[in-house]
Amino acid sequence: MTTDIDRAGIPFEAEEYANRQRRAREAAREAGFDALLIADPANLYYLTGYNAWSFYMPQVLYFPVEGEPVFILREMDANGAHRTATGIARERIFGYPETLIHQHDSHPGQWIAQKLRELGLGGSAGQDARVGYEGEAHFFTVRTFRYLQEELPNWRLDECHDLVNWVRLVKSPAEIEYLRAAGRVCDHAISQGVGALYAGRPANEVAAEILHAQAQGPVAYADEDARGQLVDGDYPAIVPMLPTGEGADTPHLTWSNSPMPANEGISFEIAGVHRRYHAPMARTAVIGTPSKELERLAGFTVEGMLAALEVVRPGATAHEVTEAFTREIAKGGYTKNSRLGYSIGIGFPPDWGERTVSLRRDDQTVLQENMTFHLIAGMWMTGYGFEASDSIRVTDSGVERLTSYPRDLITIPNRSLL
Amino acid sequence: MTTDIDRAGIPFEAEEYANRQRRAREAAREAGFDALLIADPANLYYLTGYNAWSFYMPQVLYFPVEGEPVFILREMDANGAHRTATGIARERIFGYPETLIHQHDSHPGQWIAQKLRELGLGGSAGQDARVGYEGEAHFFTVRTFRYLQEELPNWRLDECHDLVNWVRLVKSPAEIEYLRAAGRVCDHAISQGVGALYAGRPANEVAAEILHAQAQGPVAYADEDARGQLVDGDYPAIVPMLPTGEGADTPHLTWSNSPMPANEGISFEIAGVHRRYHAPMARTAVIGTPSKELERLAGFTVEGMLAALEVVRPGATAHEVTEAFTREIAKGGYTKNSRLGYSIGIGFPPDWGERTVSLRRDDQTVLQENMTFHLIAGMWMTGYGFEASDSIRVTDSGVERLTSYPRDLITIPNRSLL
Secondary structure, eight states: OOOHHHHTTOOSOHHHHHHHHHHHHHHHHHTTOSEEEEOOHHHHHHHHOOOOSOTTSOOEEEEESSSOOEEEEEHHHHTTGGGTOTTSOGGGEEEEOGGGTTOSSOOHHHHHHHHHHHTTOSOBTTBOEEEEEOTTOTTSBHHHHHHHHHHOTTEEEEEOOSHHHHHTSBOOHHHHHHHHHHHHHHHHHHHHHHHTOOTTOBHHHHHHHHHHHHHHOSOOOSSGGGGGGOOOOOOOSSOOBOOBGGGGGSTTOOOOSOBOOSSSEEEEEEEEEETTEEEEEEEEEEESOOOHHHHHHHHHHHHHHHHHHHHOSTTOBHHHHHHHHHHHHHTTTOOOOSOSEEEEEEEETTEEEEEEEEESTTOOOBOOTTBEEEEEEEEEOSSOEEEEEEEEEEOSSSEEESOOSOOSOEEEOOOOOO | OOOHHHHTTOOSOHHHHHHHHHHHHHHHHHTTOSEEEEOOHHHHHHHHOOOOSOTTSOOEEEEESSSOOEEEEEHHHHTTGGGTOTTSOGGGEEEEOGGGTTOSSOOHHHHHHHHHHHTTOSOBTTBOEEEEEOTTOTTSBHHHHHHHHHHOTTEEEEEOOSHHHHHTSBOOHHHHHHHHHHHHHHHHHHHHHHHTOOTTOBHHHHHHHHHHHHHHOSOOOSSGGGGGGOOOOOOOSSOOBOOBGGGGGSTTOOOOSOBOOSSSEEEEEEEEEETTEEEEEEEEEEESOOOHHHHHHHHHHHHHHHHHHHHOSTTOBHHHHHHHHHHHHHTTTOOOOSOSEEEEEEEETTEEEEEEEEESTTOOOBOOTTBEEEEEEEEEOSSOEEEEEEEEEEOSSSEEESOOSOOSOEEEOOOOOO
C-alpha cells in the first residue's frame, strides 16, 4: 500500500484530480450553473486533495464551469494548503486575514466576496452569474451564506443539491483500492475492540483500544519484508459508537466510563479509514449469555442482511435491496423504519455517509458497478438492540464485502479476572 | 472524580442546568428575543446535557424566554435523548421521521416548523416573534435555515451572535473541576505522545498512542484503592495535530504515515477532554539536535508566554495579555499575526474554542475570575515552527494552569533501534 505518492500524503495522481474536476464541471454545466461554491471538506478533498482540519473556519472553493478554480481560506491555512491541495494551482489559493475571525460586525465572507469580485468572478449587472451552493454542507454557515448573498449582488445563489456528492457516487479503481485498505483497518479495529471486552471494564477503555487500532492500522507482520503491506489508519469521521446495555436501544451515543455489562448487548459502530476513505462496520457482542430475545433478533437480522446482499448487483435498485431485507425480517415479526444503508467513500467529521443514495424503500436508484455502500441493519428495540453491517462494493455481477469480520452475534465468556 | 452522577454519564446536577437556562433566558430577553433556536452541540450540552453524535442531522432546541424549551431531532435519536438530556422535560422532545432524511424536495426543517406551529410557537400574523438563530454554528445548515424562514412566516429570524456561547464564558465551580480533570488527561496524552517518538516512526503510530491516551485517561495507580482517582477521557473536538518537519510551518495538518524526522521540529496540538470539557495543549519536540533558529524561536516564545501569563488577572484585558507577549517576542525580532488564544470550555467537533473572547490586539474584553483560555503561542515560520500553549483559568488574583507539562522545546536522544 506504500508508494511514493502515499508517502508524501498525496493520495492520487494528477490525472485522477483532472478527471474528477472534469466530471464535476460537466455536471454543473448540465445543471445550468456558471460555477459552484464548494465548502464540504469531502468535496474539497475529492476535487483538489486538500486535507487539513481547517474546516471549522470559513473556506470555499469557487469552482467555475469555465476557467480555473479559486480556493479561499484562512491565511494560516492558505500558506501550507499546497502541501495537500495538489489538484489546484498554488497561485489560485488565497488567505483571508486573521483579524476577521470571530468578530461581531465583520466576517471572512466579506473578504471572500471582495476577492472574487477583484478576480472578475462576481458577475455583472444585468447578467447574473448562477452560482450553486451546498445548502446541506455542515461547514458552510448561514452567516457565510448571507454575507456572500449581500456582497455579490450579481450572483444568483441556488442550491446545488449536493452536486459533487453525486459525482462521487461511482468510485474509480484507485478509490476502490483505498476502500479495501479501509476495510482491513476496520477488521483490525473491530478485533481489537472485541478483544478489549470484559465485564466491568469502563467503556472509555474499550474506546481507547479501538481508537488506537483505527489510527495504527493492522499490526506488523513477523516478517519485516511484509512491512510494506501495512495499512496506515486515519481518523474516522465519527468516533466509535458503543451503545451498551439499556442504552443499546439508542444509536449515536458515544462512550462514558460506565462498566461493560454482562449478559447484555454491546454494539460497536466504527469505521476503518485509509486516506479519508471509510469502510464502516457494526457488530454486537455479549459478555456472558445473551437473552433469547436478542439471539432471536440477531438471527433474523443477519438472515435479512444475507437476503439483501443476494439482490445487490448492477441493475438492481436500492428499493429492491431494502425490500429483500424487509421481507426476511418480517418472518420474525420485525420491522425497520430507518434506512438500511447509504453510499460511502470519503468522509470528514461529522459524517461518513455521502448524502446521496439511501438503501431504503422508494429509493429507485439503479445500482452500478463500483458504487459502494454501508449496508447497516440497526435494529433498536425497547431496552435492547442489535446492529450488524457490511461495507460493500457493487461488482460487475454481484457484491464484494470490504470488511470480513463475521456478522453473527459475538459471545464472549464472562471470565472472572480475580 | 467518580460520583453517582458521573457513572450514569450525567455530568451535572439539575440545579446547574436550571441556572444555565436562567442565565441564557435573561441574556436572550436583554437582546430583545422572544426565543432562541439552538443548534450548536456545545450549547445544547450546556443547556440540557444532551450528548450524542447526532449533530450531522438537523436538530434544534427551541428555547423561549417564557415557557418550556422544545427539542426536535431525528426520530432514532429522539427516542433515547432523555438518557443524556436531563435538563429538559422528556415530553418536550420530538423526533422527525426517517423518511425526511437526504431527500431532494423535502427536509426535516419543514417538519420542525410544522411541529413548532402546532405547539403554538410559530408567532401570529401582525405580531411577529423575534427568534434568534446561530449564524456561525457549524451544524445549522443553510437549507435548515431557509426552510424555517419559509415555513414560519410569522417569525422574524435574526442572528443571535453566539449568545449562548457568551453565557458560557465564566465557568461554574463544577465546570472548573471538569476542566482540571481535562488538564490531567491532557498531561497524560502529551506524555504518551512524546514517549512514542523515535526517528522513522510513522506519524500515524504516534497519533494512535495519543488517541488511546485521550480516551483512556491517566493510567491506573499501583494502589487499587486509588482507582477512584482515575480520570476517564473523552473524544477531542479536534484530532491530534502533528505538523512535522517542513510541514511544521502549517497548522491544522493531521497525520499521514510519514516517518518522524530527526533534527526537525515535531509539534503536538492536542486536548485532554473530560465529559466534553477541553483543556488543550501544544508542545514541540525534536528527536536529535534542534537547529539554532528553532532553539532561538522556542526561547523567545516561552518567554513571551511567561510575560503574558504575568498579566492575566481579573481586570486585565485580552488586549493587554496579548501585548505583553508581543513586546517580549519583539525583543527577538519576532511578530505574530494570529491570535494568542481564545476562550475554552465545552467542545464538540470541529472546534474546541468557544467563539467568543480572543486573546488578541484590540479585544478589550476584561478578564474575570473563572474565565478559561487556551493561550497558544503558535509561531509558524517559513520551513519551521514552534508551538507551545497552556490551558489556564483566571483566578481571583492571577492565573492557574490547568496543564502542567513543561513548556520548553523537548529534545529526545536520537537512538538507533537496531
